[in-house]
Amino acid sequence: MLISSMIVKTRPGKAETVLTQLQKIPRVTTYGVHRGNNIIVVAEIHDIKQLENLTAFIMESIDDVLSVSPTYINFEDEIQE
Amino acid sequence: MKQKTRLNLAWLMLIPVFVFWACAQTETAQQLNQAIGPEQAMVPAQLAEAGAEQDEHPDVEFTESCYDCHREETPEVAELWHNSMHGVVNVGCFVCHGDGTTEFVVRPTTERCIACHSPKEVDFSNTEASSCFSCHNGHTLKFHNE
Amino acid sequence: MDRREFLKATAASAAAASIGVDLFLKPSQADAAAGVTWHKSVCRFCGVGCGMMVGVKDGKVVSVKGDKESTVNRGFLCVKGFYLYKVITAKSRLRYPMIRKNGKLVRASWDEAMDLVATKFREVIDRYGPDAVAFYGSGQAETEETYIANKLFKGHIGTNNFEGNPRLCMASAVGGYLTTFGADEPVGSYDDLDEAEVFLIVGSNTAECHPVLFDRIVERKTKDPHIKIIIIDPRKTPTDRVADLHIQPIPGYDLAILHAMARIIVKEGYTDEQFIKESVNFSDGKKKISYEEYKQFLEKFTPEYAAKVADVNPDDIVKAARWFGQSPTAVTLWTMGVNQRTRGVWLNNLIHNLHLLTGKIGKPGCDSLSLTGQPNACGGVREGGGLAHILPGHRKIVNPQHRKEIAAIWKVPVSNINPKPGKHTIALFEAVAKGEIKALYVMCTNPAQSLPNLKKFLKGMKDVFLVVADAFHPTETTKLADVLLPAAFWSEKEGVYGCTERRSQYMPKLVEPLGEARWDGDILIDLARRLGYGKNFEHFKTPEDVWNEYLLTTKGRDMDLMGAPYWRLKKVRGLRWPVPTTDHPGTRHRFTEGDPLFPKDKAKGRRMYFYGKPDGRAVVFARPDKGPEEPTDAEYPFALTTGRVLEHFHTMTMTGTVPQLVRAVPGPYVEINPKDAARLGIADRDTVKVITRRGELELTARVIDRPREKTLFVPWHWSEKLANLLTIDAFDPGSKEPEYKVCAAKIVKV
Numbered sequence: 023m024l025i026s027s028m029i030v031k032t033r034p035g036k037a038e039t040v041l042t043q044l045q046k047i048p049r050v051t052t053y054g055v056h057r058g059n060n061i062i063v064v065a066e067i068h069d070i071k072q073l074e075n076l077t078a079f080i081m082e083s084i085d086d087v088l089s090v091s092p093t094y095i096n097f098e099d100e101i102q103e
Numbered sequence: 104m105k106q107k108t109r110l111n112l113a114w115l116m117l118i119p120v121f122v123f124w125a126c127a128q129t130e131t132a133q134q135l136n137q138a139i140g141p142e143q144a145m146v147p148a149q150l151a152e153a154g155a156e157q158d159e160h161p162d163v164e165f166t167e168s169c170y171d172c173h174r175e176e177t178p179e180v181a182e183l184w185h186n187s188m189h190g191v192v193n194v195g196c197f198v199c200h201g202d203g204t205t206e207f208v209v210r211p212t213t214e215r216c217i218a219c220h221s222p223k224e225v226d227f228s229n230t231e232a233s234s235c236f237s238c239h240n241g242h243t244l245k246f247h248n249e
Numbered sequence: 250m251d252r253r254e255f256l257k258a259t260a261a262s263a264a265a266a267s268i269g270v271d272l273f274l275k276p277s278q279a280d281a282a283a284g285v286t287w288h289k290s291v292c293r294f295c296g297v298g299c300g301m302m303v304g305v306k307d308g309k310v311v312s313v314k315g316d317k318e319s320t321v322n323r324g325f326l327c328v329k330g331f332y333l334y335k336v337i338t339a340k341s342r343l344r345y346p347m348i349r350k351n352g353k354l355v356r357a358s359w360d361e362a363m364d365l366v367a368t369k370f371r372e373v374i375d376r377y378g379p380d381a382v383a384f385y386g387s388g389q390a391e392t393e394e395t396y397i398a399n400k401l402f403k404g405h406i407g408t409n410n411f412e413g414n415p416r417l418c419m420a421s422a423v424g425g426y427l428t429t430f431g432a433d434e435p436v437g438s439y440d441d442l443d444e445a446e447v448f449l450i451v452g453s454n455t456a457e458c459h460p461v462l463f464d465r466i467v468e469r470k471t472k473d474p475h476i477k478i479i480i481i482d483p484r485k486t487p488t489d490r491v492a493d494l495h496i497q498p499i500p501g502y503d504l505a506i507l508h509a510m511a512r513i514i515v516k517e518g519y520t521d522e523q524f525i526k527e528s529v530n531f532s533d534g535k536k537k538i539s540y541e542e543y544k545q546f547l548e549k550f551t552p553e554y555a556a557k558v559a560d561v562n563p564d565d566i567v568k569a570a571r572w573f574g575q576s577p578t579a580v581t582l583w584t585m586g587v588n589q590r591t592r593g594v595w596l597n598n599l600i601h602n603l604h605l606l607t608g609k610i611g612k613p614g615c616d617s618l619s620l621t622g623q624p625n626a627c628g629g630v631r632e633g634g635g636l637a638h639i640l641p642g643h644r645k646i647v648n649p650q651h652r653k654e655i656a657a658i659w660k661v662p663v664s665n666i667n668p669k670p671g672k673h674t675i676a677l678f679e680a681v682a683k684g685e686i687k688a689l690y691v692m693c694t695n696p697a698q699s700l701p702n703l704k705k706f707l708k709g710m711k712d713v714f715l716v717v718a719d720a721f722h723p724t725e726t727t728k729l730a731d732v733l734l735p736a737a738f739w740s741e742k743e744g745v746y747g748c749t750e751r752r753s754q755y756m757p758k759l760v761e762p763l764g765e766a767r768w769d770g771d772i773l774i775d776l777a778r779r780l781g782y783g784k785n786f787e788h789f790k791t792p793e794d795v796w797n798e799y800l801l802t803t804k805g806r807d808m809d810l811m812g813a814p815y816w817r818l819k820k821v822r823g824l825r826w827p828v829p830t831t832d833h834p835g836t837r838h839r840f841t842e843g844d845p846l847f848p849k850d851k852a853k854g855r856r857m858y859f860y861g862k863p864d865g866r867a868v869v870f871a872r873p874d875k876g877p878e879e880p881t882d883a884e885y886p887f888a889l890t891t892g893r894v895l896e897h898f899h900t901m902t903m904t905g906t907v908p909q910l911v912r913a914v915p916g917p918y919v920e921i922n923p924k925d926a927a928r929l930g931i932a933d934r935d936t937v938k939v940i941t942r943r944g945e946l947e948l949t950a951r952v953i954d955r956p957r958e959k960t961l962f963v964p965w966h967w968s969e970k971l972a973n974l975l976t977i978d979a980f981d982p983g984s985k986e987p988e989y990k991v992c993a994a995k996i997v998k999v
Binding site: 025026027028029051053056057060062063064066091093094095096 | 253257260261263264265268269270
């Protein structure tokens with residue numbers, strides 16, 4: 023299990039709508055809208071590949087998303103396994 | 104210690120991921136940078152910060168003061184500091200960055216500022232900043248690089 | 250929060266940080282989560298008296314920050330204070346008592362060590378009389394500690410051979426305040442710094458030695474660039490960064506400059522004639538003179554004359570005098586450059602002269618404010634009577650009434666107190682060197698590094714039965730000790746410090762002393778008991794008991810502290826005496842209507858009444874201008890001056906334990922002007938030898954445009970290069986303070 027966080031940036035005024043859609047994705051937790059149109063997202067995923075898929079999904083499937091920027095990833099559990 | 108090494112190795116594994124993102128999203132990253140200021144949201148810097156357990160100063164002999172050496176090694180930075188309020192009142196390099204051996208911090212944290220500047224303690228939860236350096240340049244100390 | 254939640258929170262925080270948002274914790278919540286509690290205290294270093302919040306976790310001091318409620322520093326700390334908490338657990342802390350056996354210091358039990366001290370002191374007293382023992386204390390000890398020692402030595406053992414290191418730093422300021430105003434310590438306070446429009450800084454490197462006050466001055470200057478900052482100092486220092494004018498005299502020749510400024514002030518009519526008429530007397534030092542006679546005296550001191558004596562530009566003197574005279578407000582600050590001189594008292598007088606002539610005293614933005622070097626030189630030693638000629642509460646030993654009052658509080662027959670003052674510091678260590686003093690108790694100070702002309706004194710200190718109570722070992726002094734007593738350090742004991750501006754502040758005990766260390770007060774009470782004087786000390790169960798007895802000595806005195814018991818000091822950010830009752834707010838300006846001791850009946854409408862003088866008038870002195878004890882000559886053409894750097898405090902026993910501070914200024918050096926260096930073929934970082942008539946020292950040259958030509962500067966912090974092997978032990982005949990700031994030297998390339 024990996025834990026990764028990212029900033030999802032939306033078009034102005036669309037953050038709430040994007041937020042609602044993000045909240046529907048399994049194993050994704052959101053931490054609110056900040057500085058206008060930045061959503062903090064934390065995802066629990068199995069491997070890097072799944073993370074790539076997830077970000078691609080958010081970029082392509084959710085309207086009004088401008089960017090997805092990863093900020094943090096935790097590998098600890100994987101190493102200990 | 105062992106654990107730390109492992110974690111650092113793990114971070115190396117993450118690099119290709121970031122390269123992927125950086126390439127894929129250059130445009131949007133730039134937009135983000137423009138929107139919230141160049142000091143923040145720089146992904147590579149964030150990687151460096153989150154990944155570093157303890158910063159390391161180059162191994163030098165340390166026979167002279169930080170400033171005396173940096174005046175020659177990094178004159179621009181030394182000059183910025185010298186002309187800043189910290190330079191005027193002699194708050195030397197080591198106060199924010201440590202002595203270089205027992206302690207070395209490339210990017211000092213807010214806690215370090217507050218020890219001397221407790222009246223300036225800010226509750227960041229109601230602001231868009233996360234640290235003193237969100238608004239103040241580290242060496243000139245100027246607000247929003249005025 | 251389980252581990253998974255924690256990891257998620259961490260991840261979210263990192264994301265938040267990247268866009269400049271703090272997601273979860275306010276600082277105070279972070280502290281609480283980390284188990285840190287914060288306590289109000291005072292900085293351990295210099296005399297500024299910065300309020301400090303001390304963070305404690307699991308019985309250890311883990312952090313400090315400036316106390317933003319403090320009116321002294323308003324939350325700021327300097328770099329020394331910032332690292333203070335690291336000193337508590339330094340490797341060099343002395344953790345258990347030690348006794349010298351067969352030439353070596355070995356670990357001993359408290360009982361064994363104290364028995365040895367008591368036995369030896371008793372033996373010496375019985376055989377040679379009480380004056381064969383002596384005490385040497387510190388402006389860094391708490392008032393309570395100095396008080397107990399004073400009571401033991403002067404009141405019970407019966408010797409006035411009781412000195413302290415403030416003799417080496419503040420004695421001339423005391424002499425100046427006493428002779429000019431009739432009472433020791435400043436008229437005004439730090440508040441005046443915020444309203445002054447002219448700052449005259451004489452012989453003080455405020456930027457490095459009192460950084461937090463310098464910050465305040467810089468802030469004033471930044472907000473209002475019209476304010477003027479004038480410096481009189483042979484050396485350019487970091488203080489120059491904000492200076493408008495720097496007058497750089499030859500070391501030791503600045504008296505004429507101050508007289509010349511006074512002359513211009515009188516000639517050009519910047520005087521406050523009403524104030525002079527009401528509140529000023531004139532004196533030539535021996536007898537009263539008239540205002541006219543004083544003016545006559547000044548005639549000699551033309552700007553040209555002073556400029557020639559001091560080798561400065563006469564126009565600068567005129568400019569300085571006009572700025573000072575024309576400004577509605579002015580504060581003068583000075584430190585060791587004025588005090589550590591054979592004419593230190595005179596120089597102090599001449600500074601006060603400028604303020605008295607212009608009436609720039611006792612009102613907002615006006616003061617002649619002597620900056621103190623140690624945190625409790627004012628509180629413990631000047632007020633507590635910790636010198637050979639004084640008693641607690643600004644009393645004098647020679648005054649029979651004063652002896653009677655103190656004897657009553659100490660519950661001893663007045664005959665116990667010797668009516669003759671004891672030996673001042675230099676005389677005391679000379680007596681040690683001659684073997685006349687056979688047992689010496691040193692508390693919280695390092696004379697084997699800090700005395701001038703050390704070579705003269707070191708052997709005597711080795712030979713005498715030397716007891717050193719200190720928190721650190723080794724120091725130059727502990728190396729010579731016969732018995733070492735580990736003392737509790739800052740935050741390991743409670744007590745009161747009194748700073749520059751008459752402010753007394755409480756420090757709490759927050760952690761247990763390291764190892765077997767004990768509170769100095771406790772050690773002294775133990776010694777009193779073992780010497781057979783236990784009865785008068787046994788009611789001292791806590792430092793508060795000691796403070797309460799000390800307060801009685803201040804009752805009704807000019808430094809009345811009756812309104813400052815522990816319970817109140819624990820609540821407030823210190824109190825400025827006189828503070829006679831617990832509902833009194835403390836005093837900003839002495840000798841004025843706001844002063845609770847101001848005698849309205851006697852003042853009869855006068856703005857100020859200097860109640861330390863019989864007629865309520867302060868004195869303007871016509872002191873001759875005199876050069877240093879050891880002028881330069883063909884053989885020793887340089888004036889050597891010693892001093893400090895920002896990152897270190899005195900003999901480095903504290904700051905030397907903090908790697909960050911050591912890094913900032915890693916080693917000793919001598920500063921030499923580039924012109925002198927070029928002439929002598931000395932390059933930066935060359936090894937050179939500095940030689941005086943008393944000793945020589947190999948140092949690294951720092952070629953820098955700081956000292957004026959023909960002047961050398963050596964910071965005295967490093968024990969491996971004892972600057973005081975070079976300095977002269979000539980002292981001011983009034984204050985007995987040695988002339989650390991000027992002696993003749995030569996420098997050669999090695």
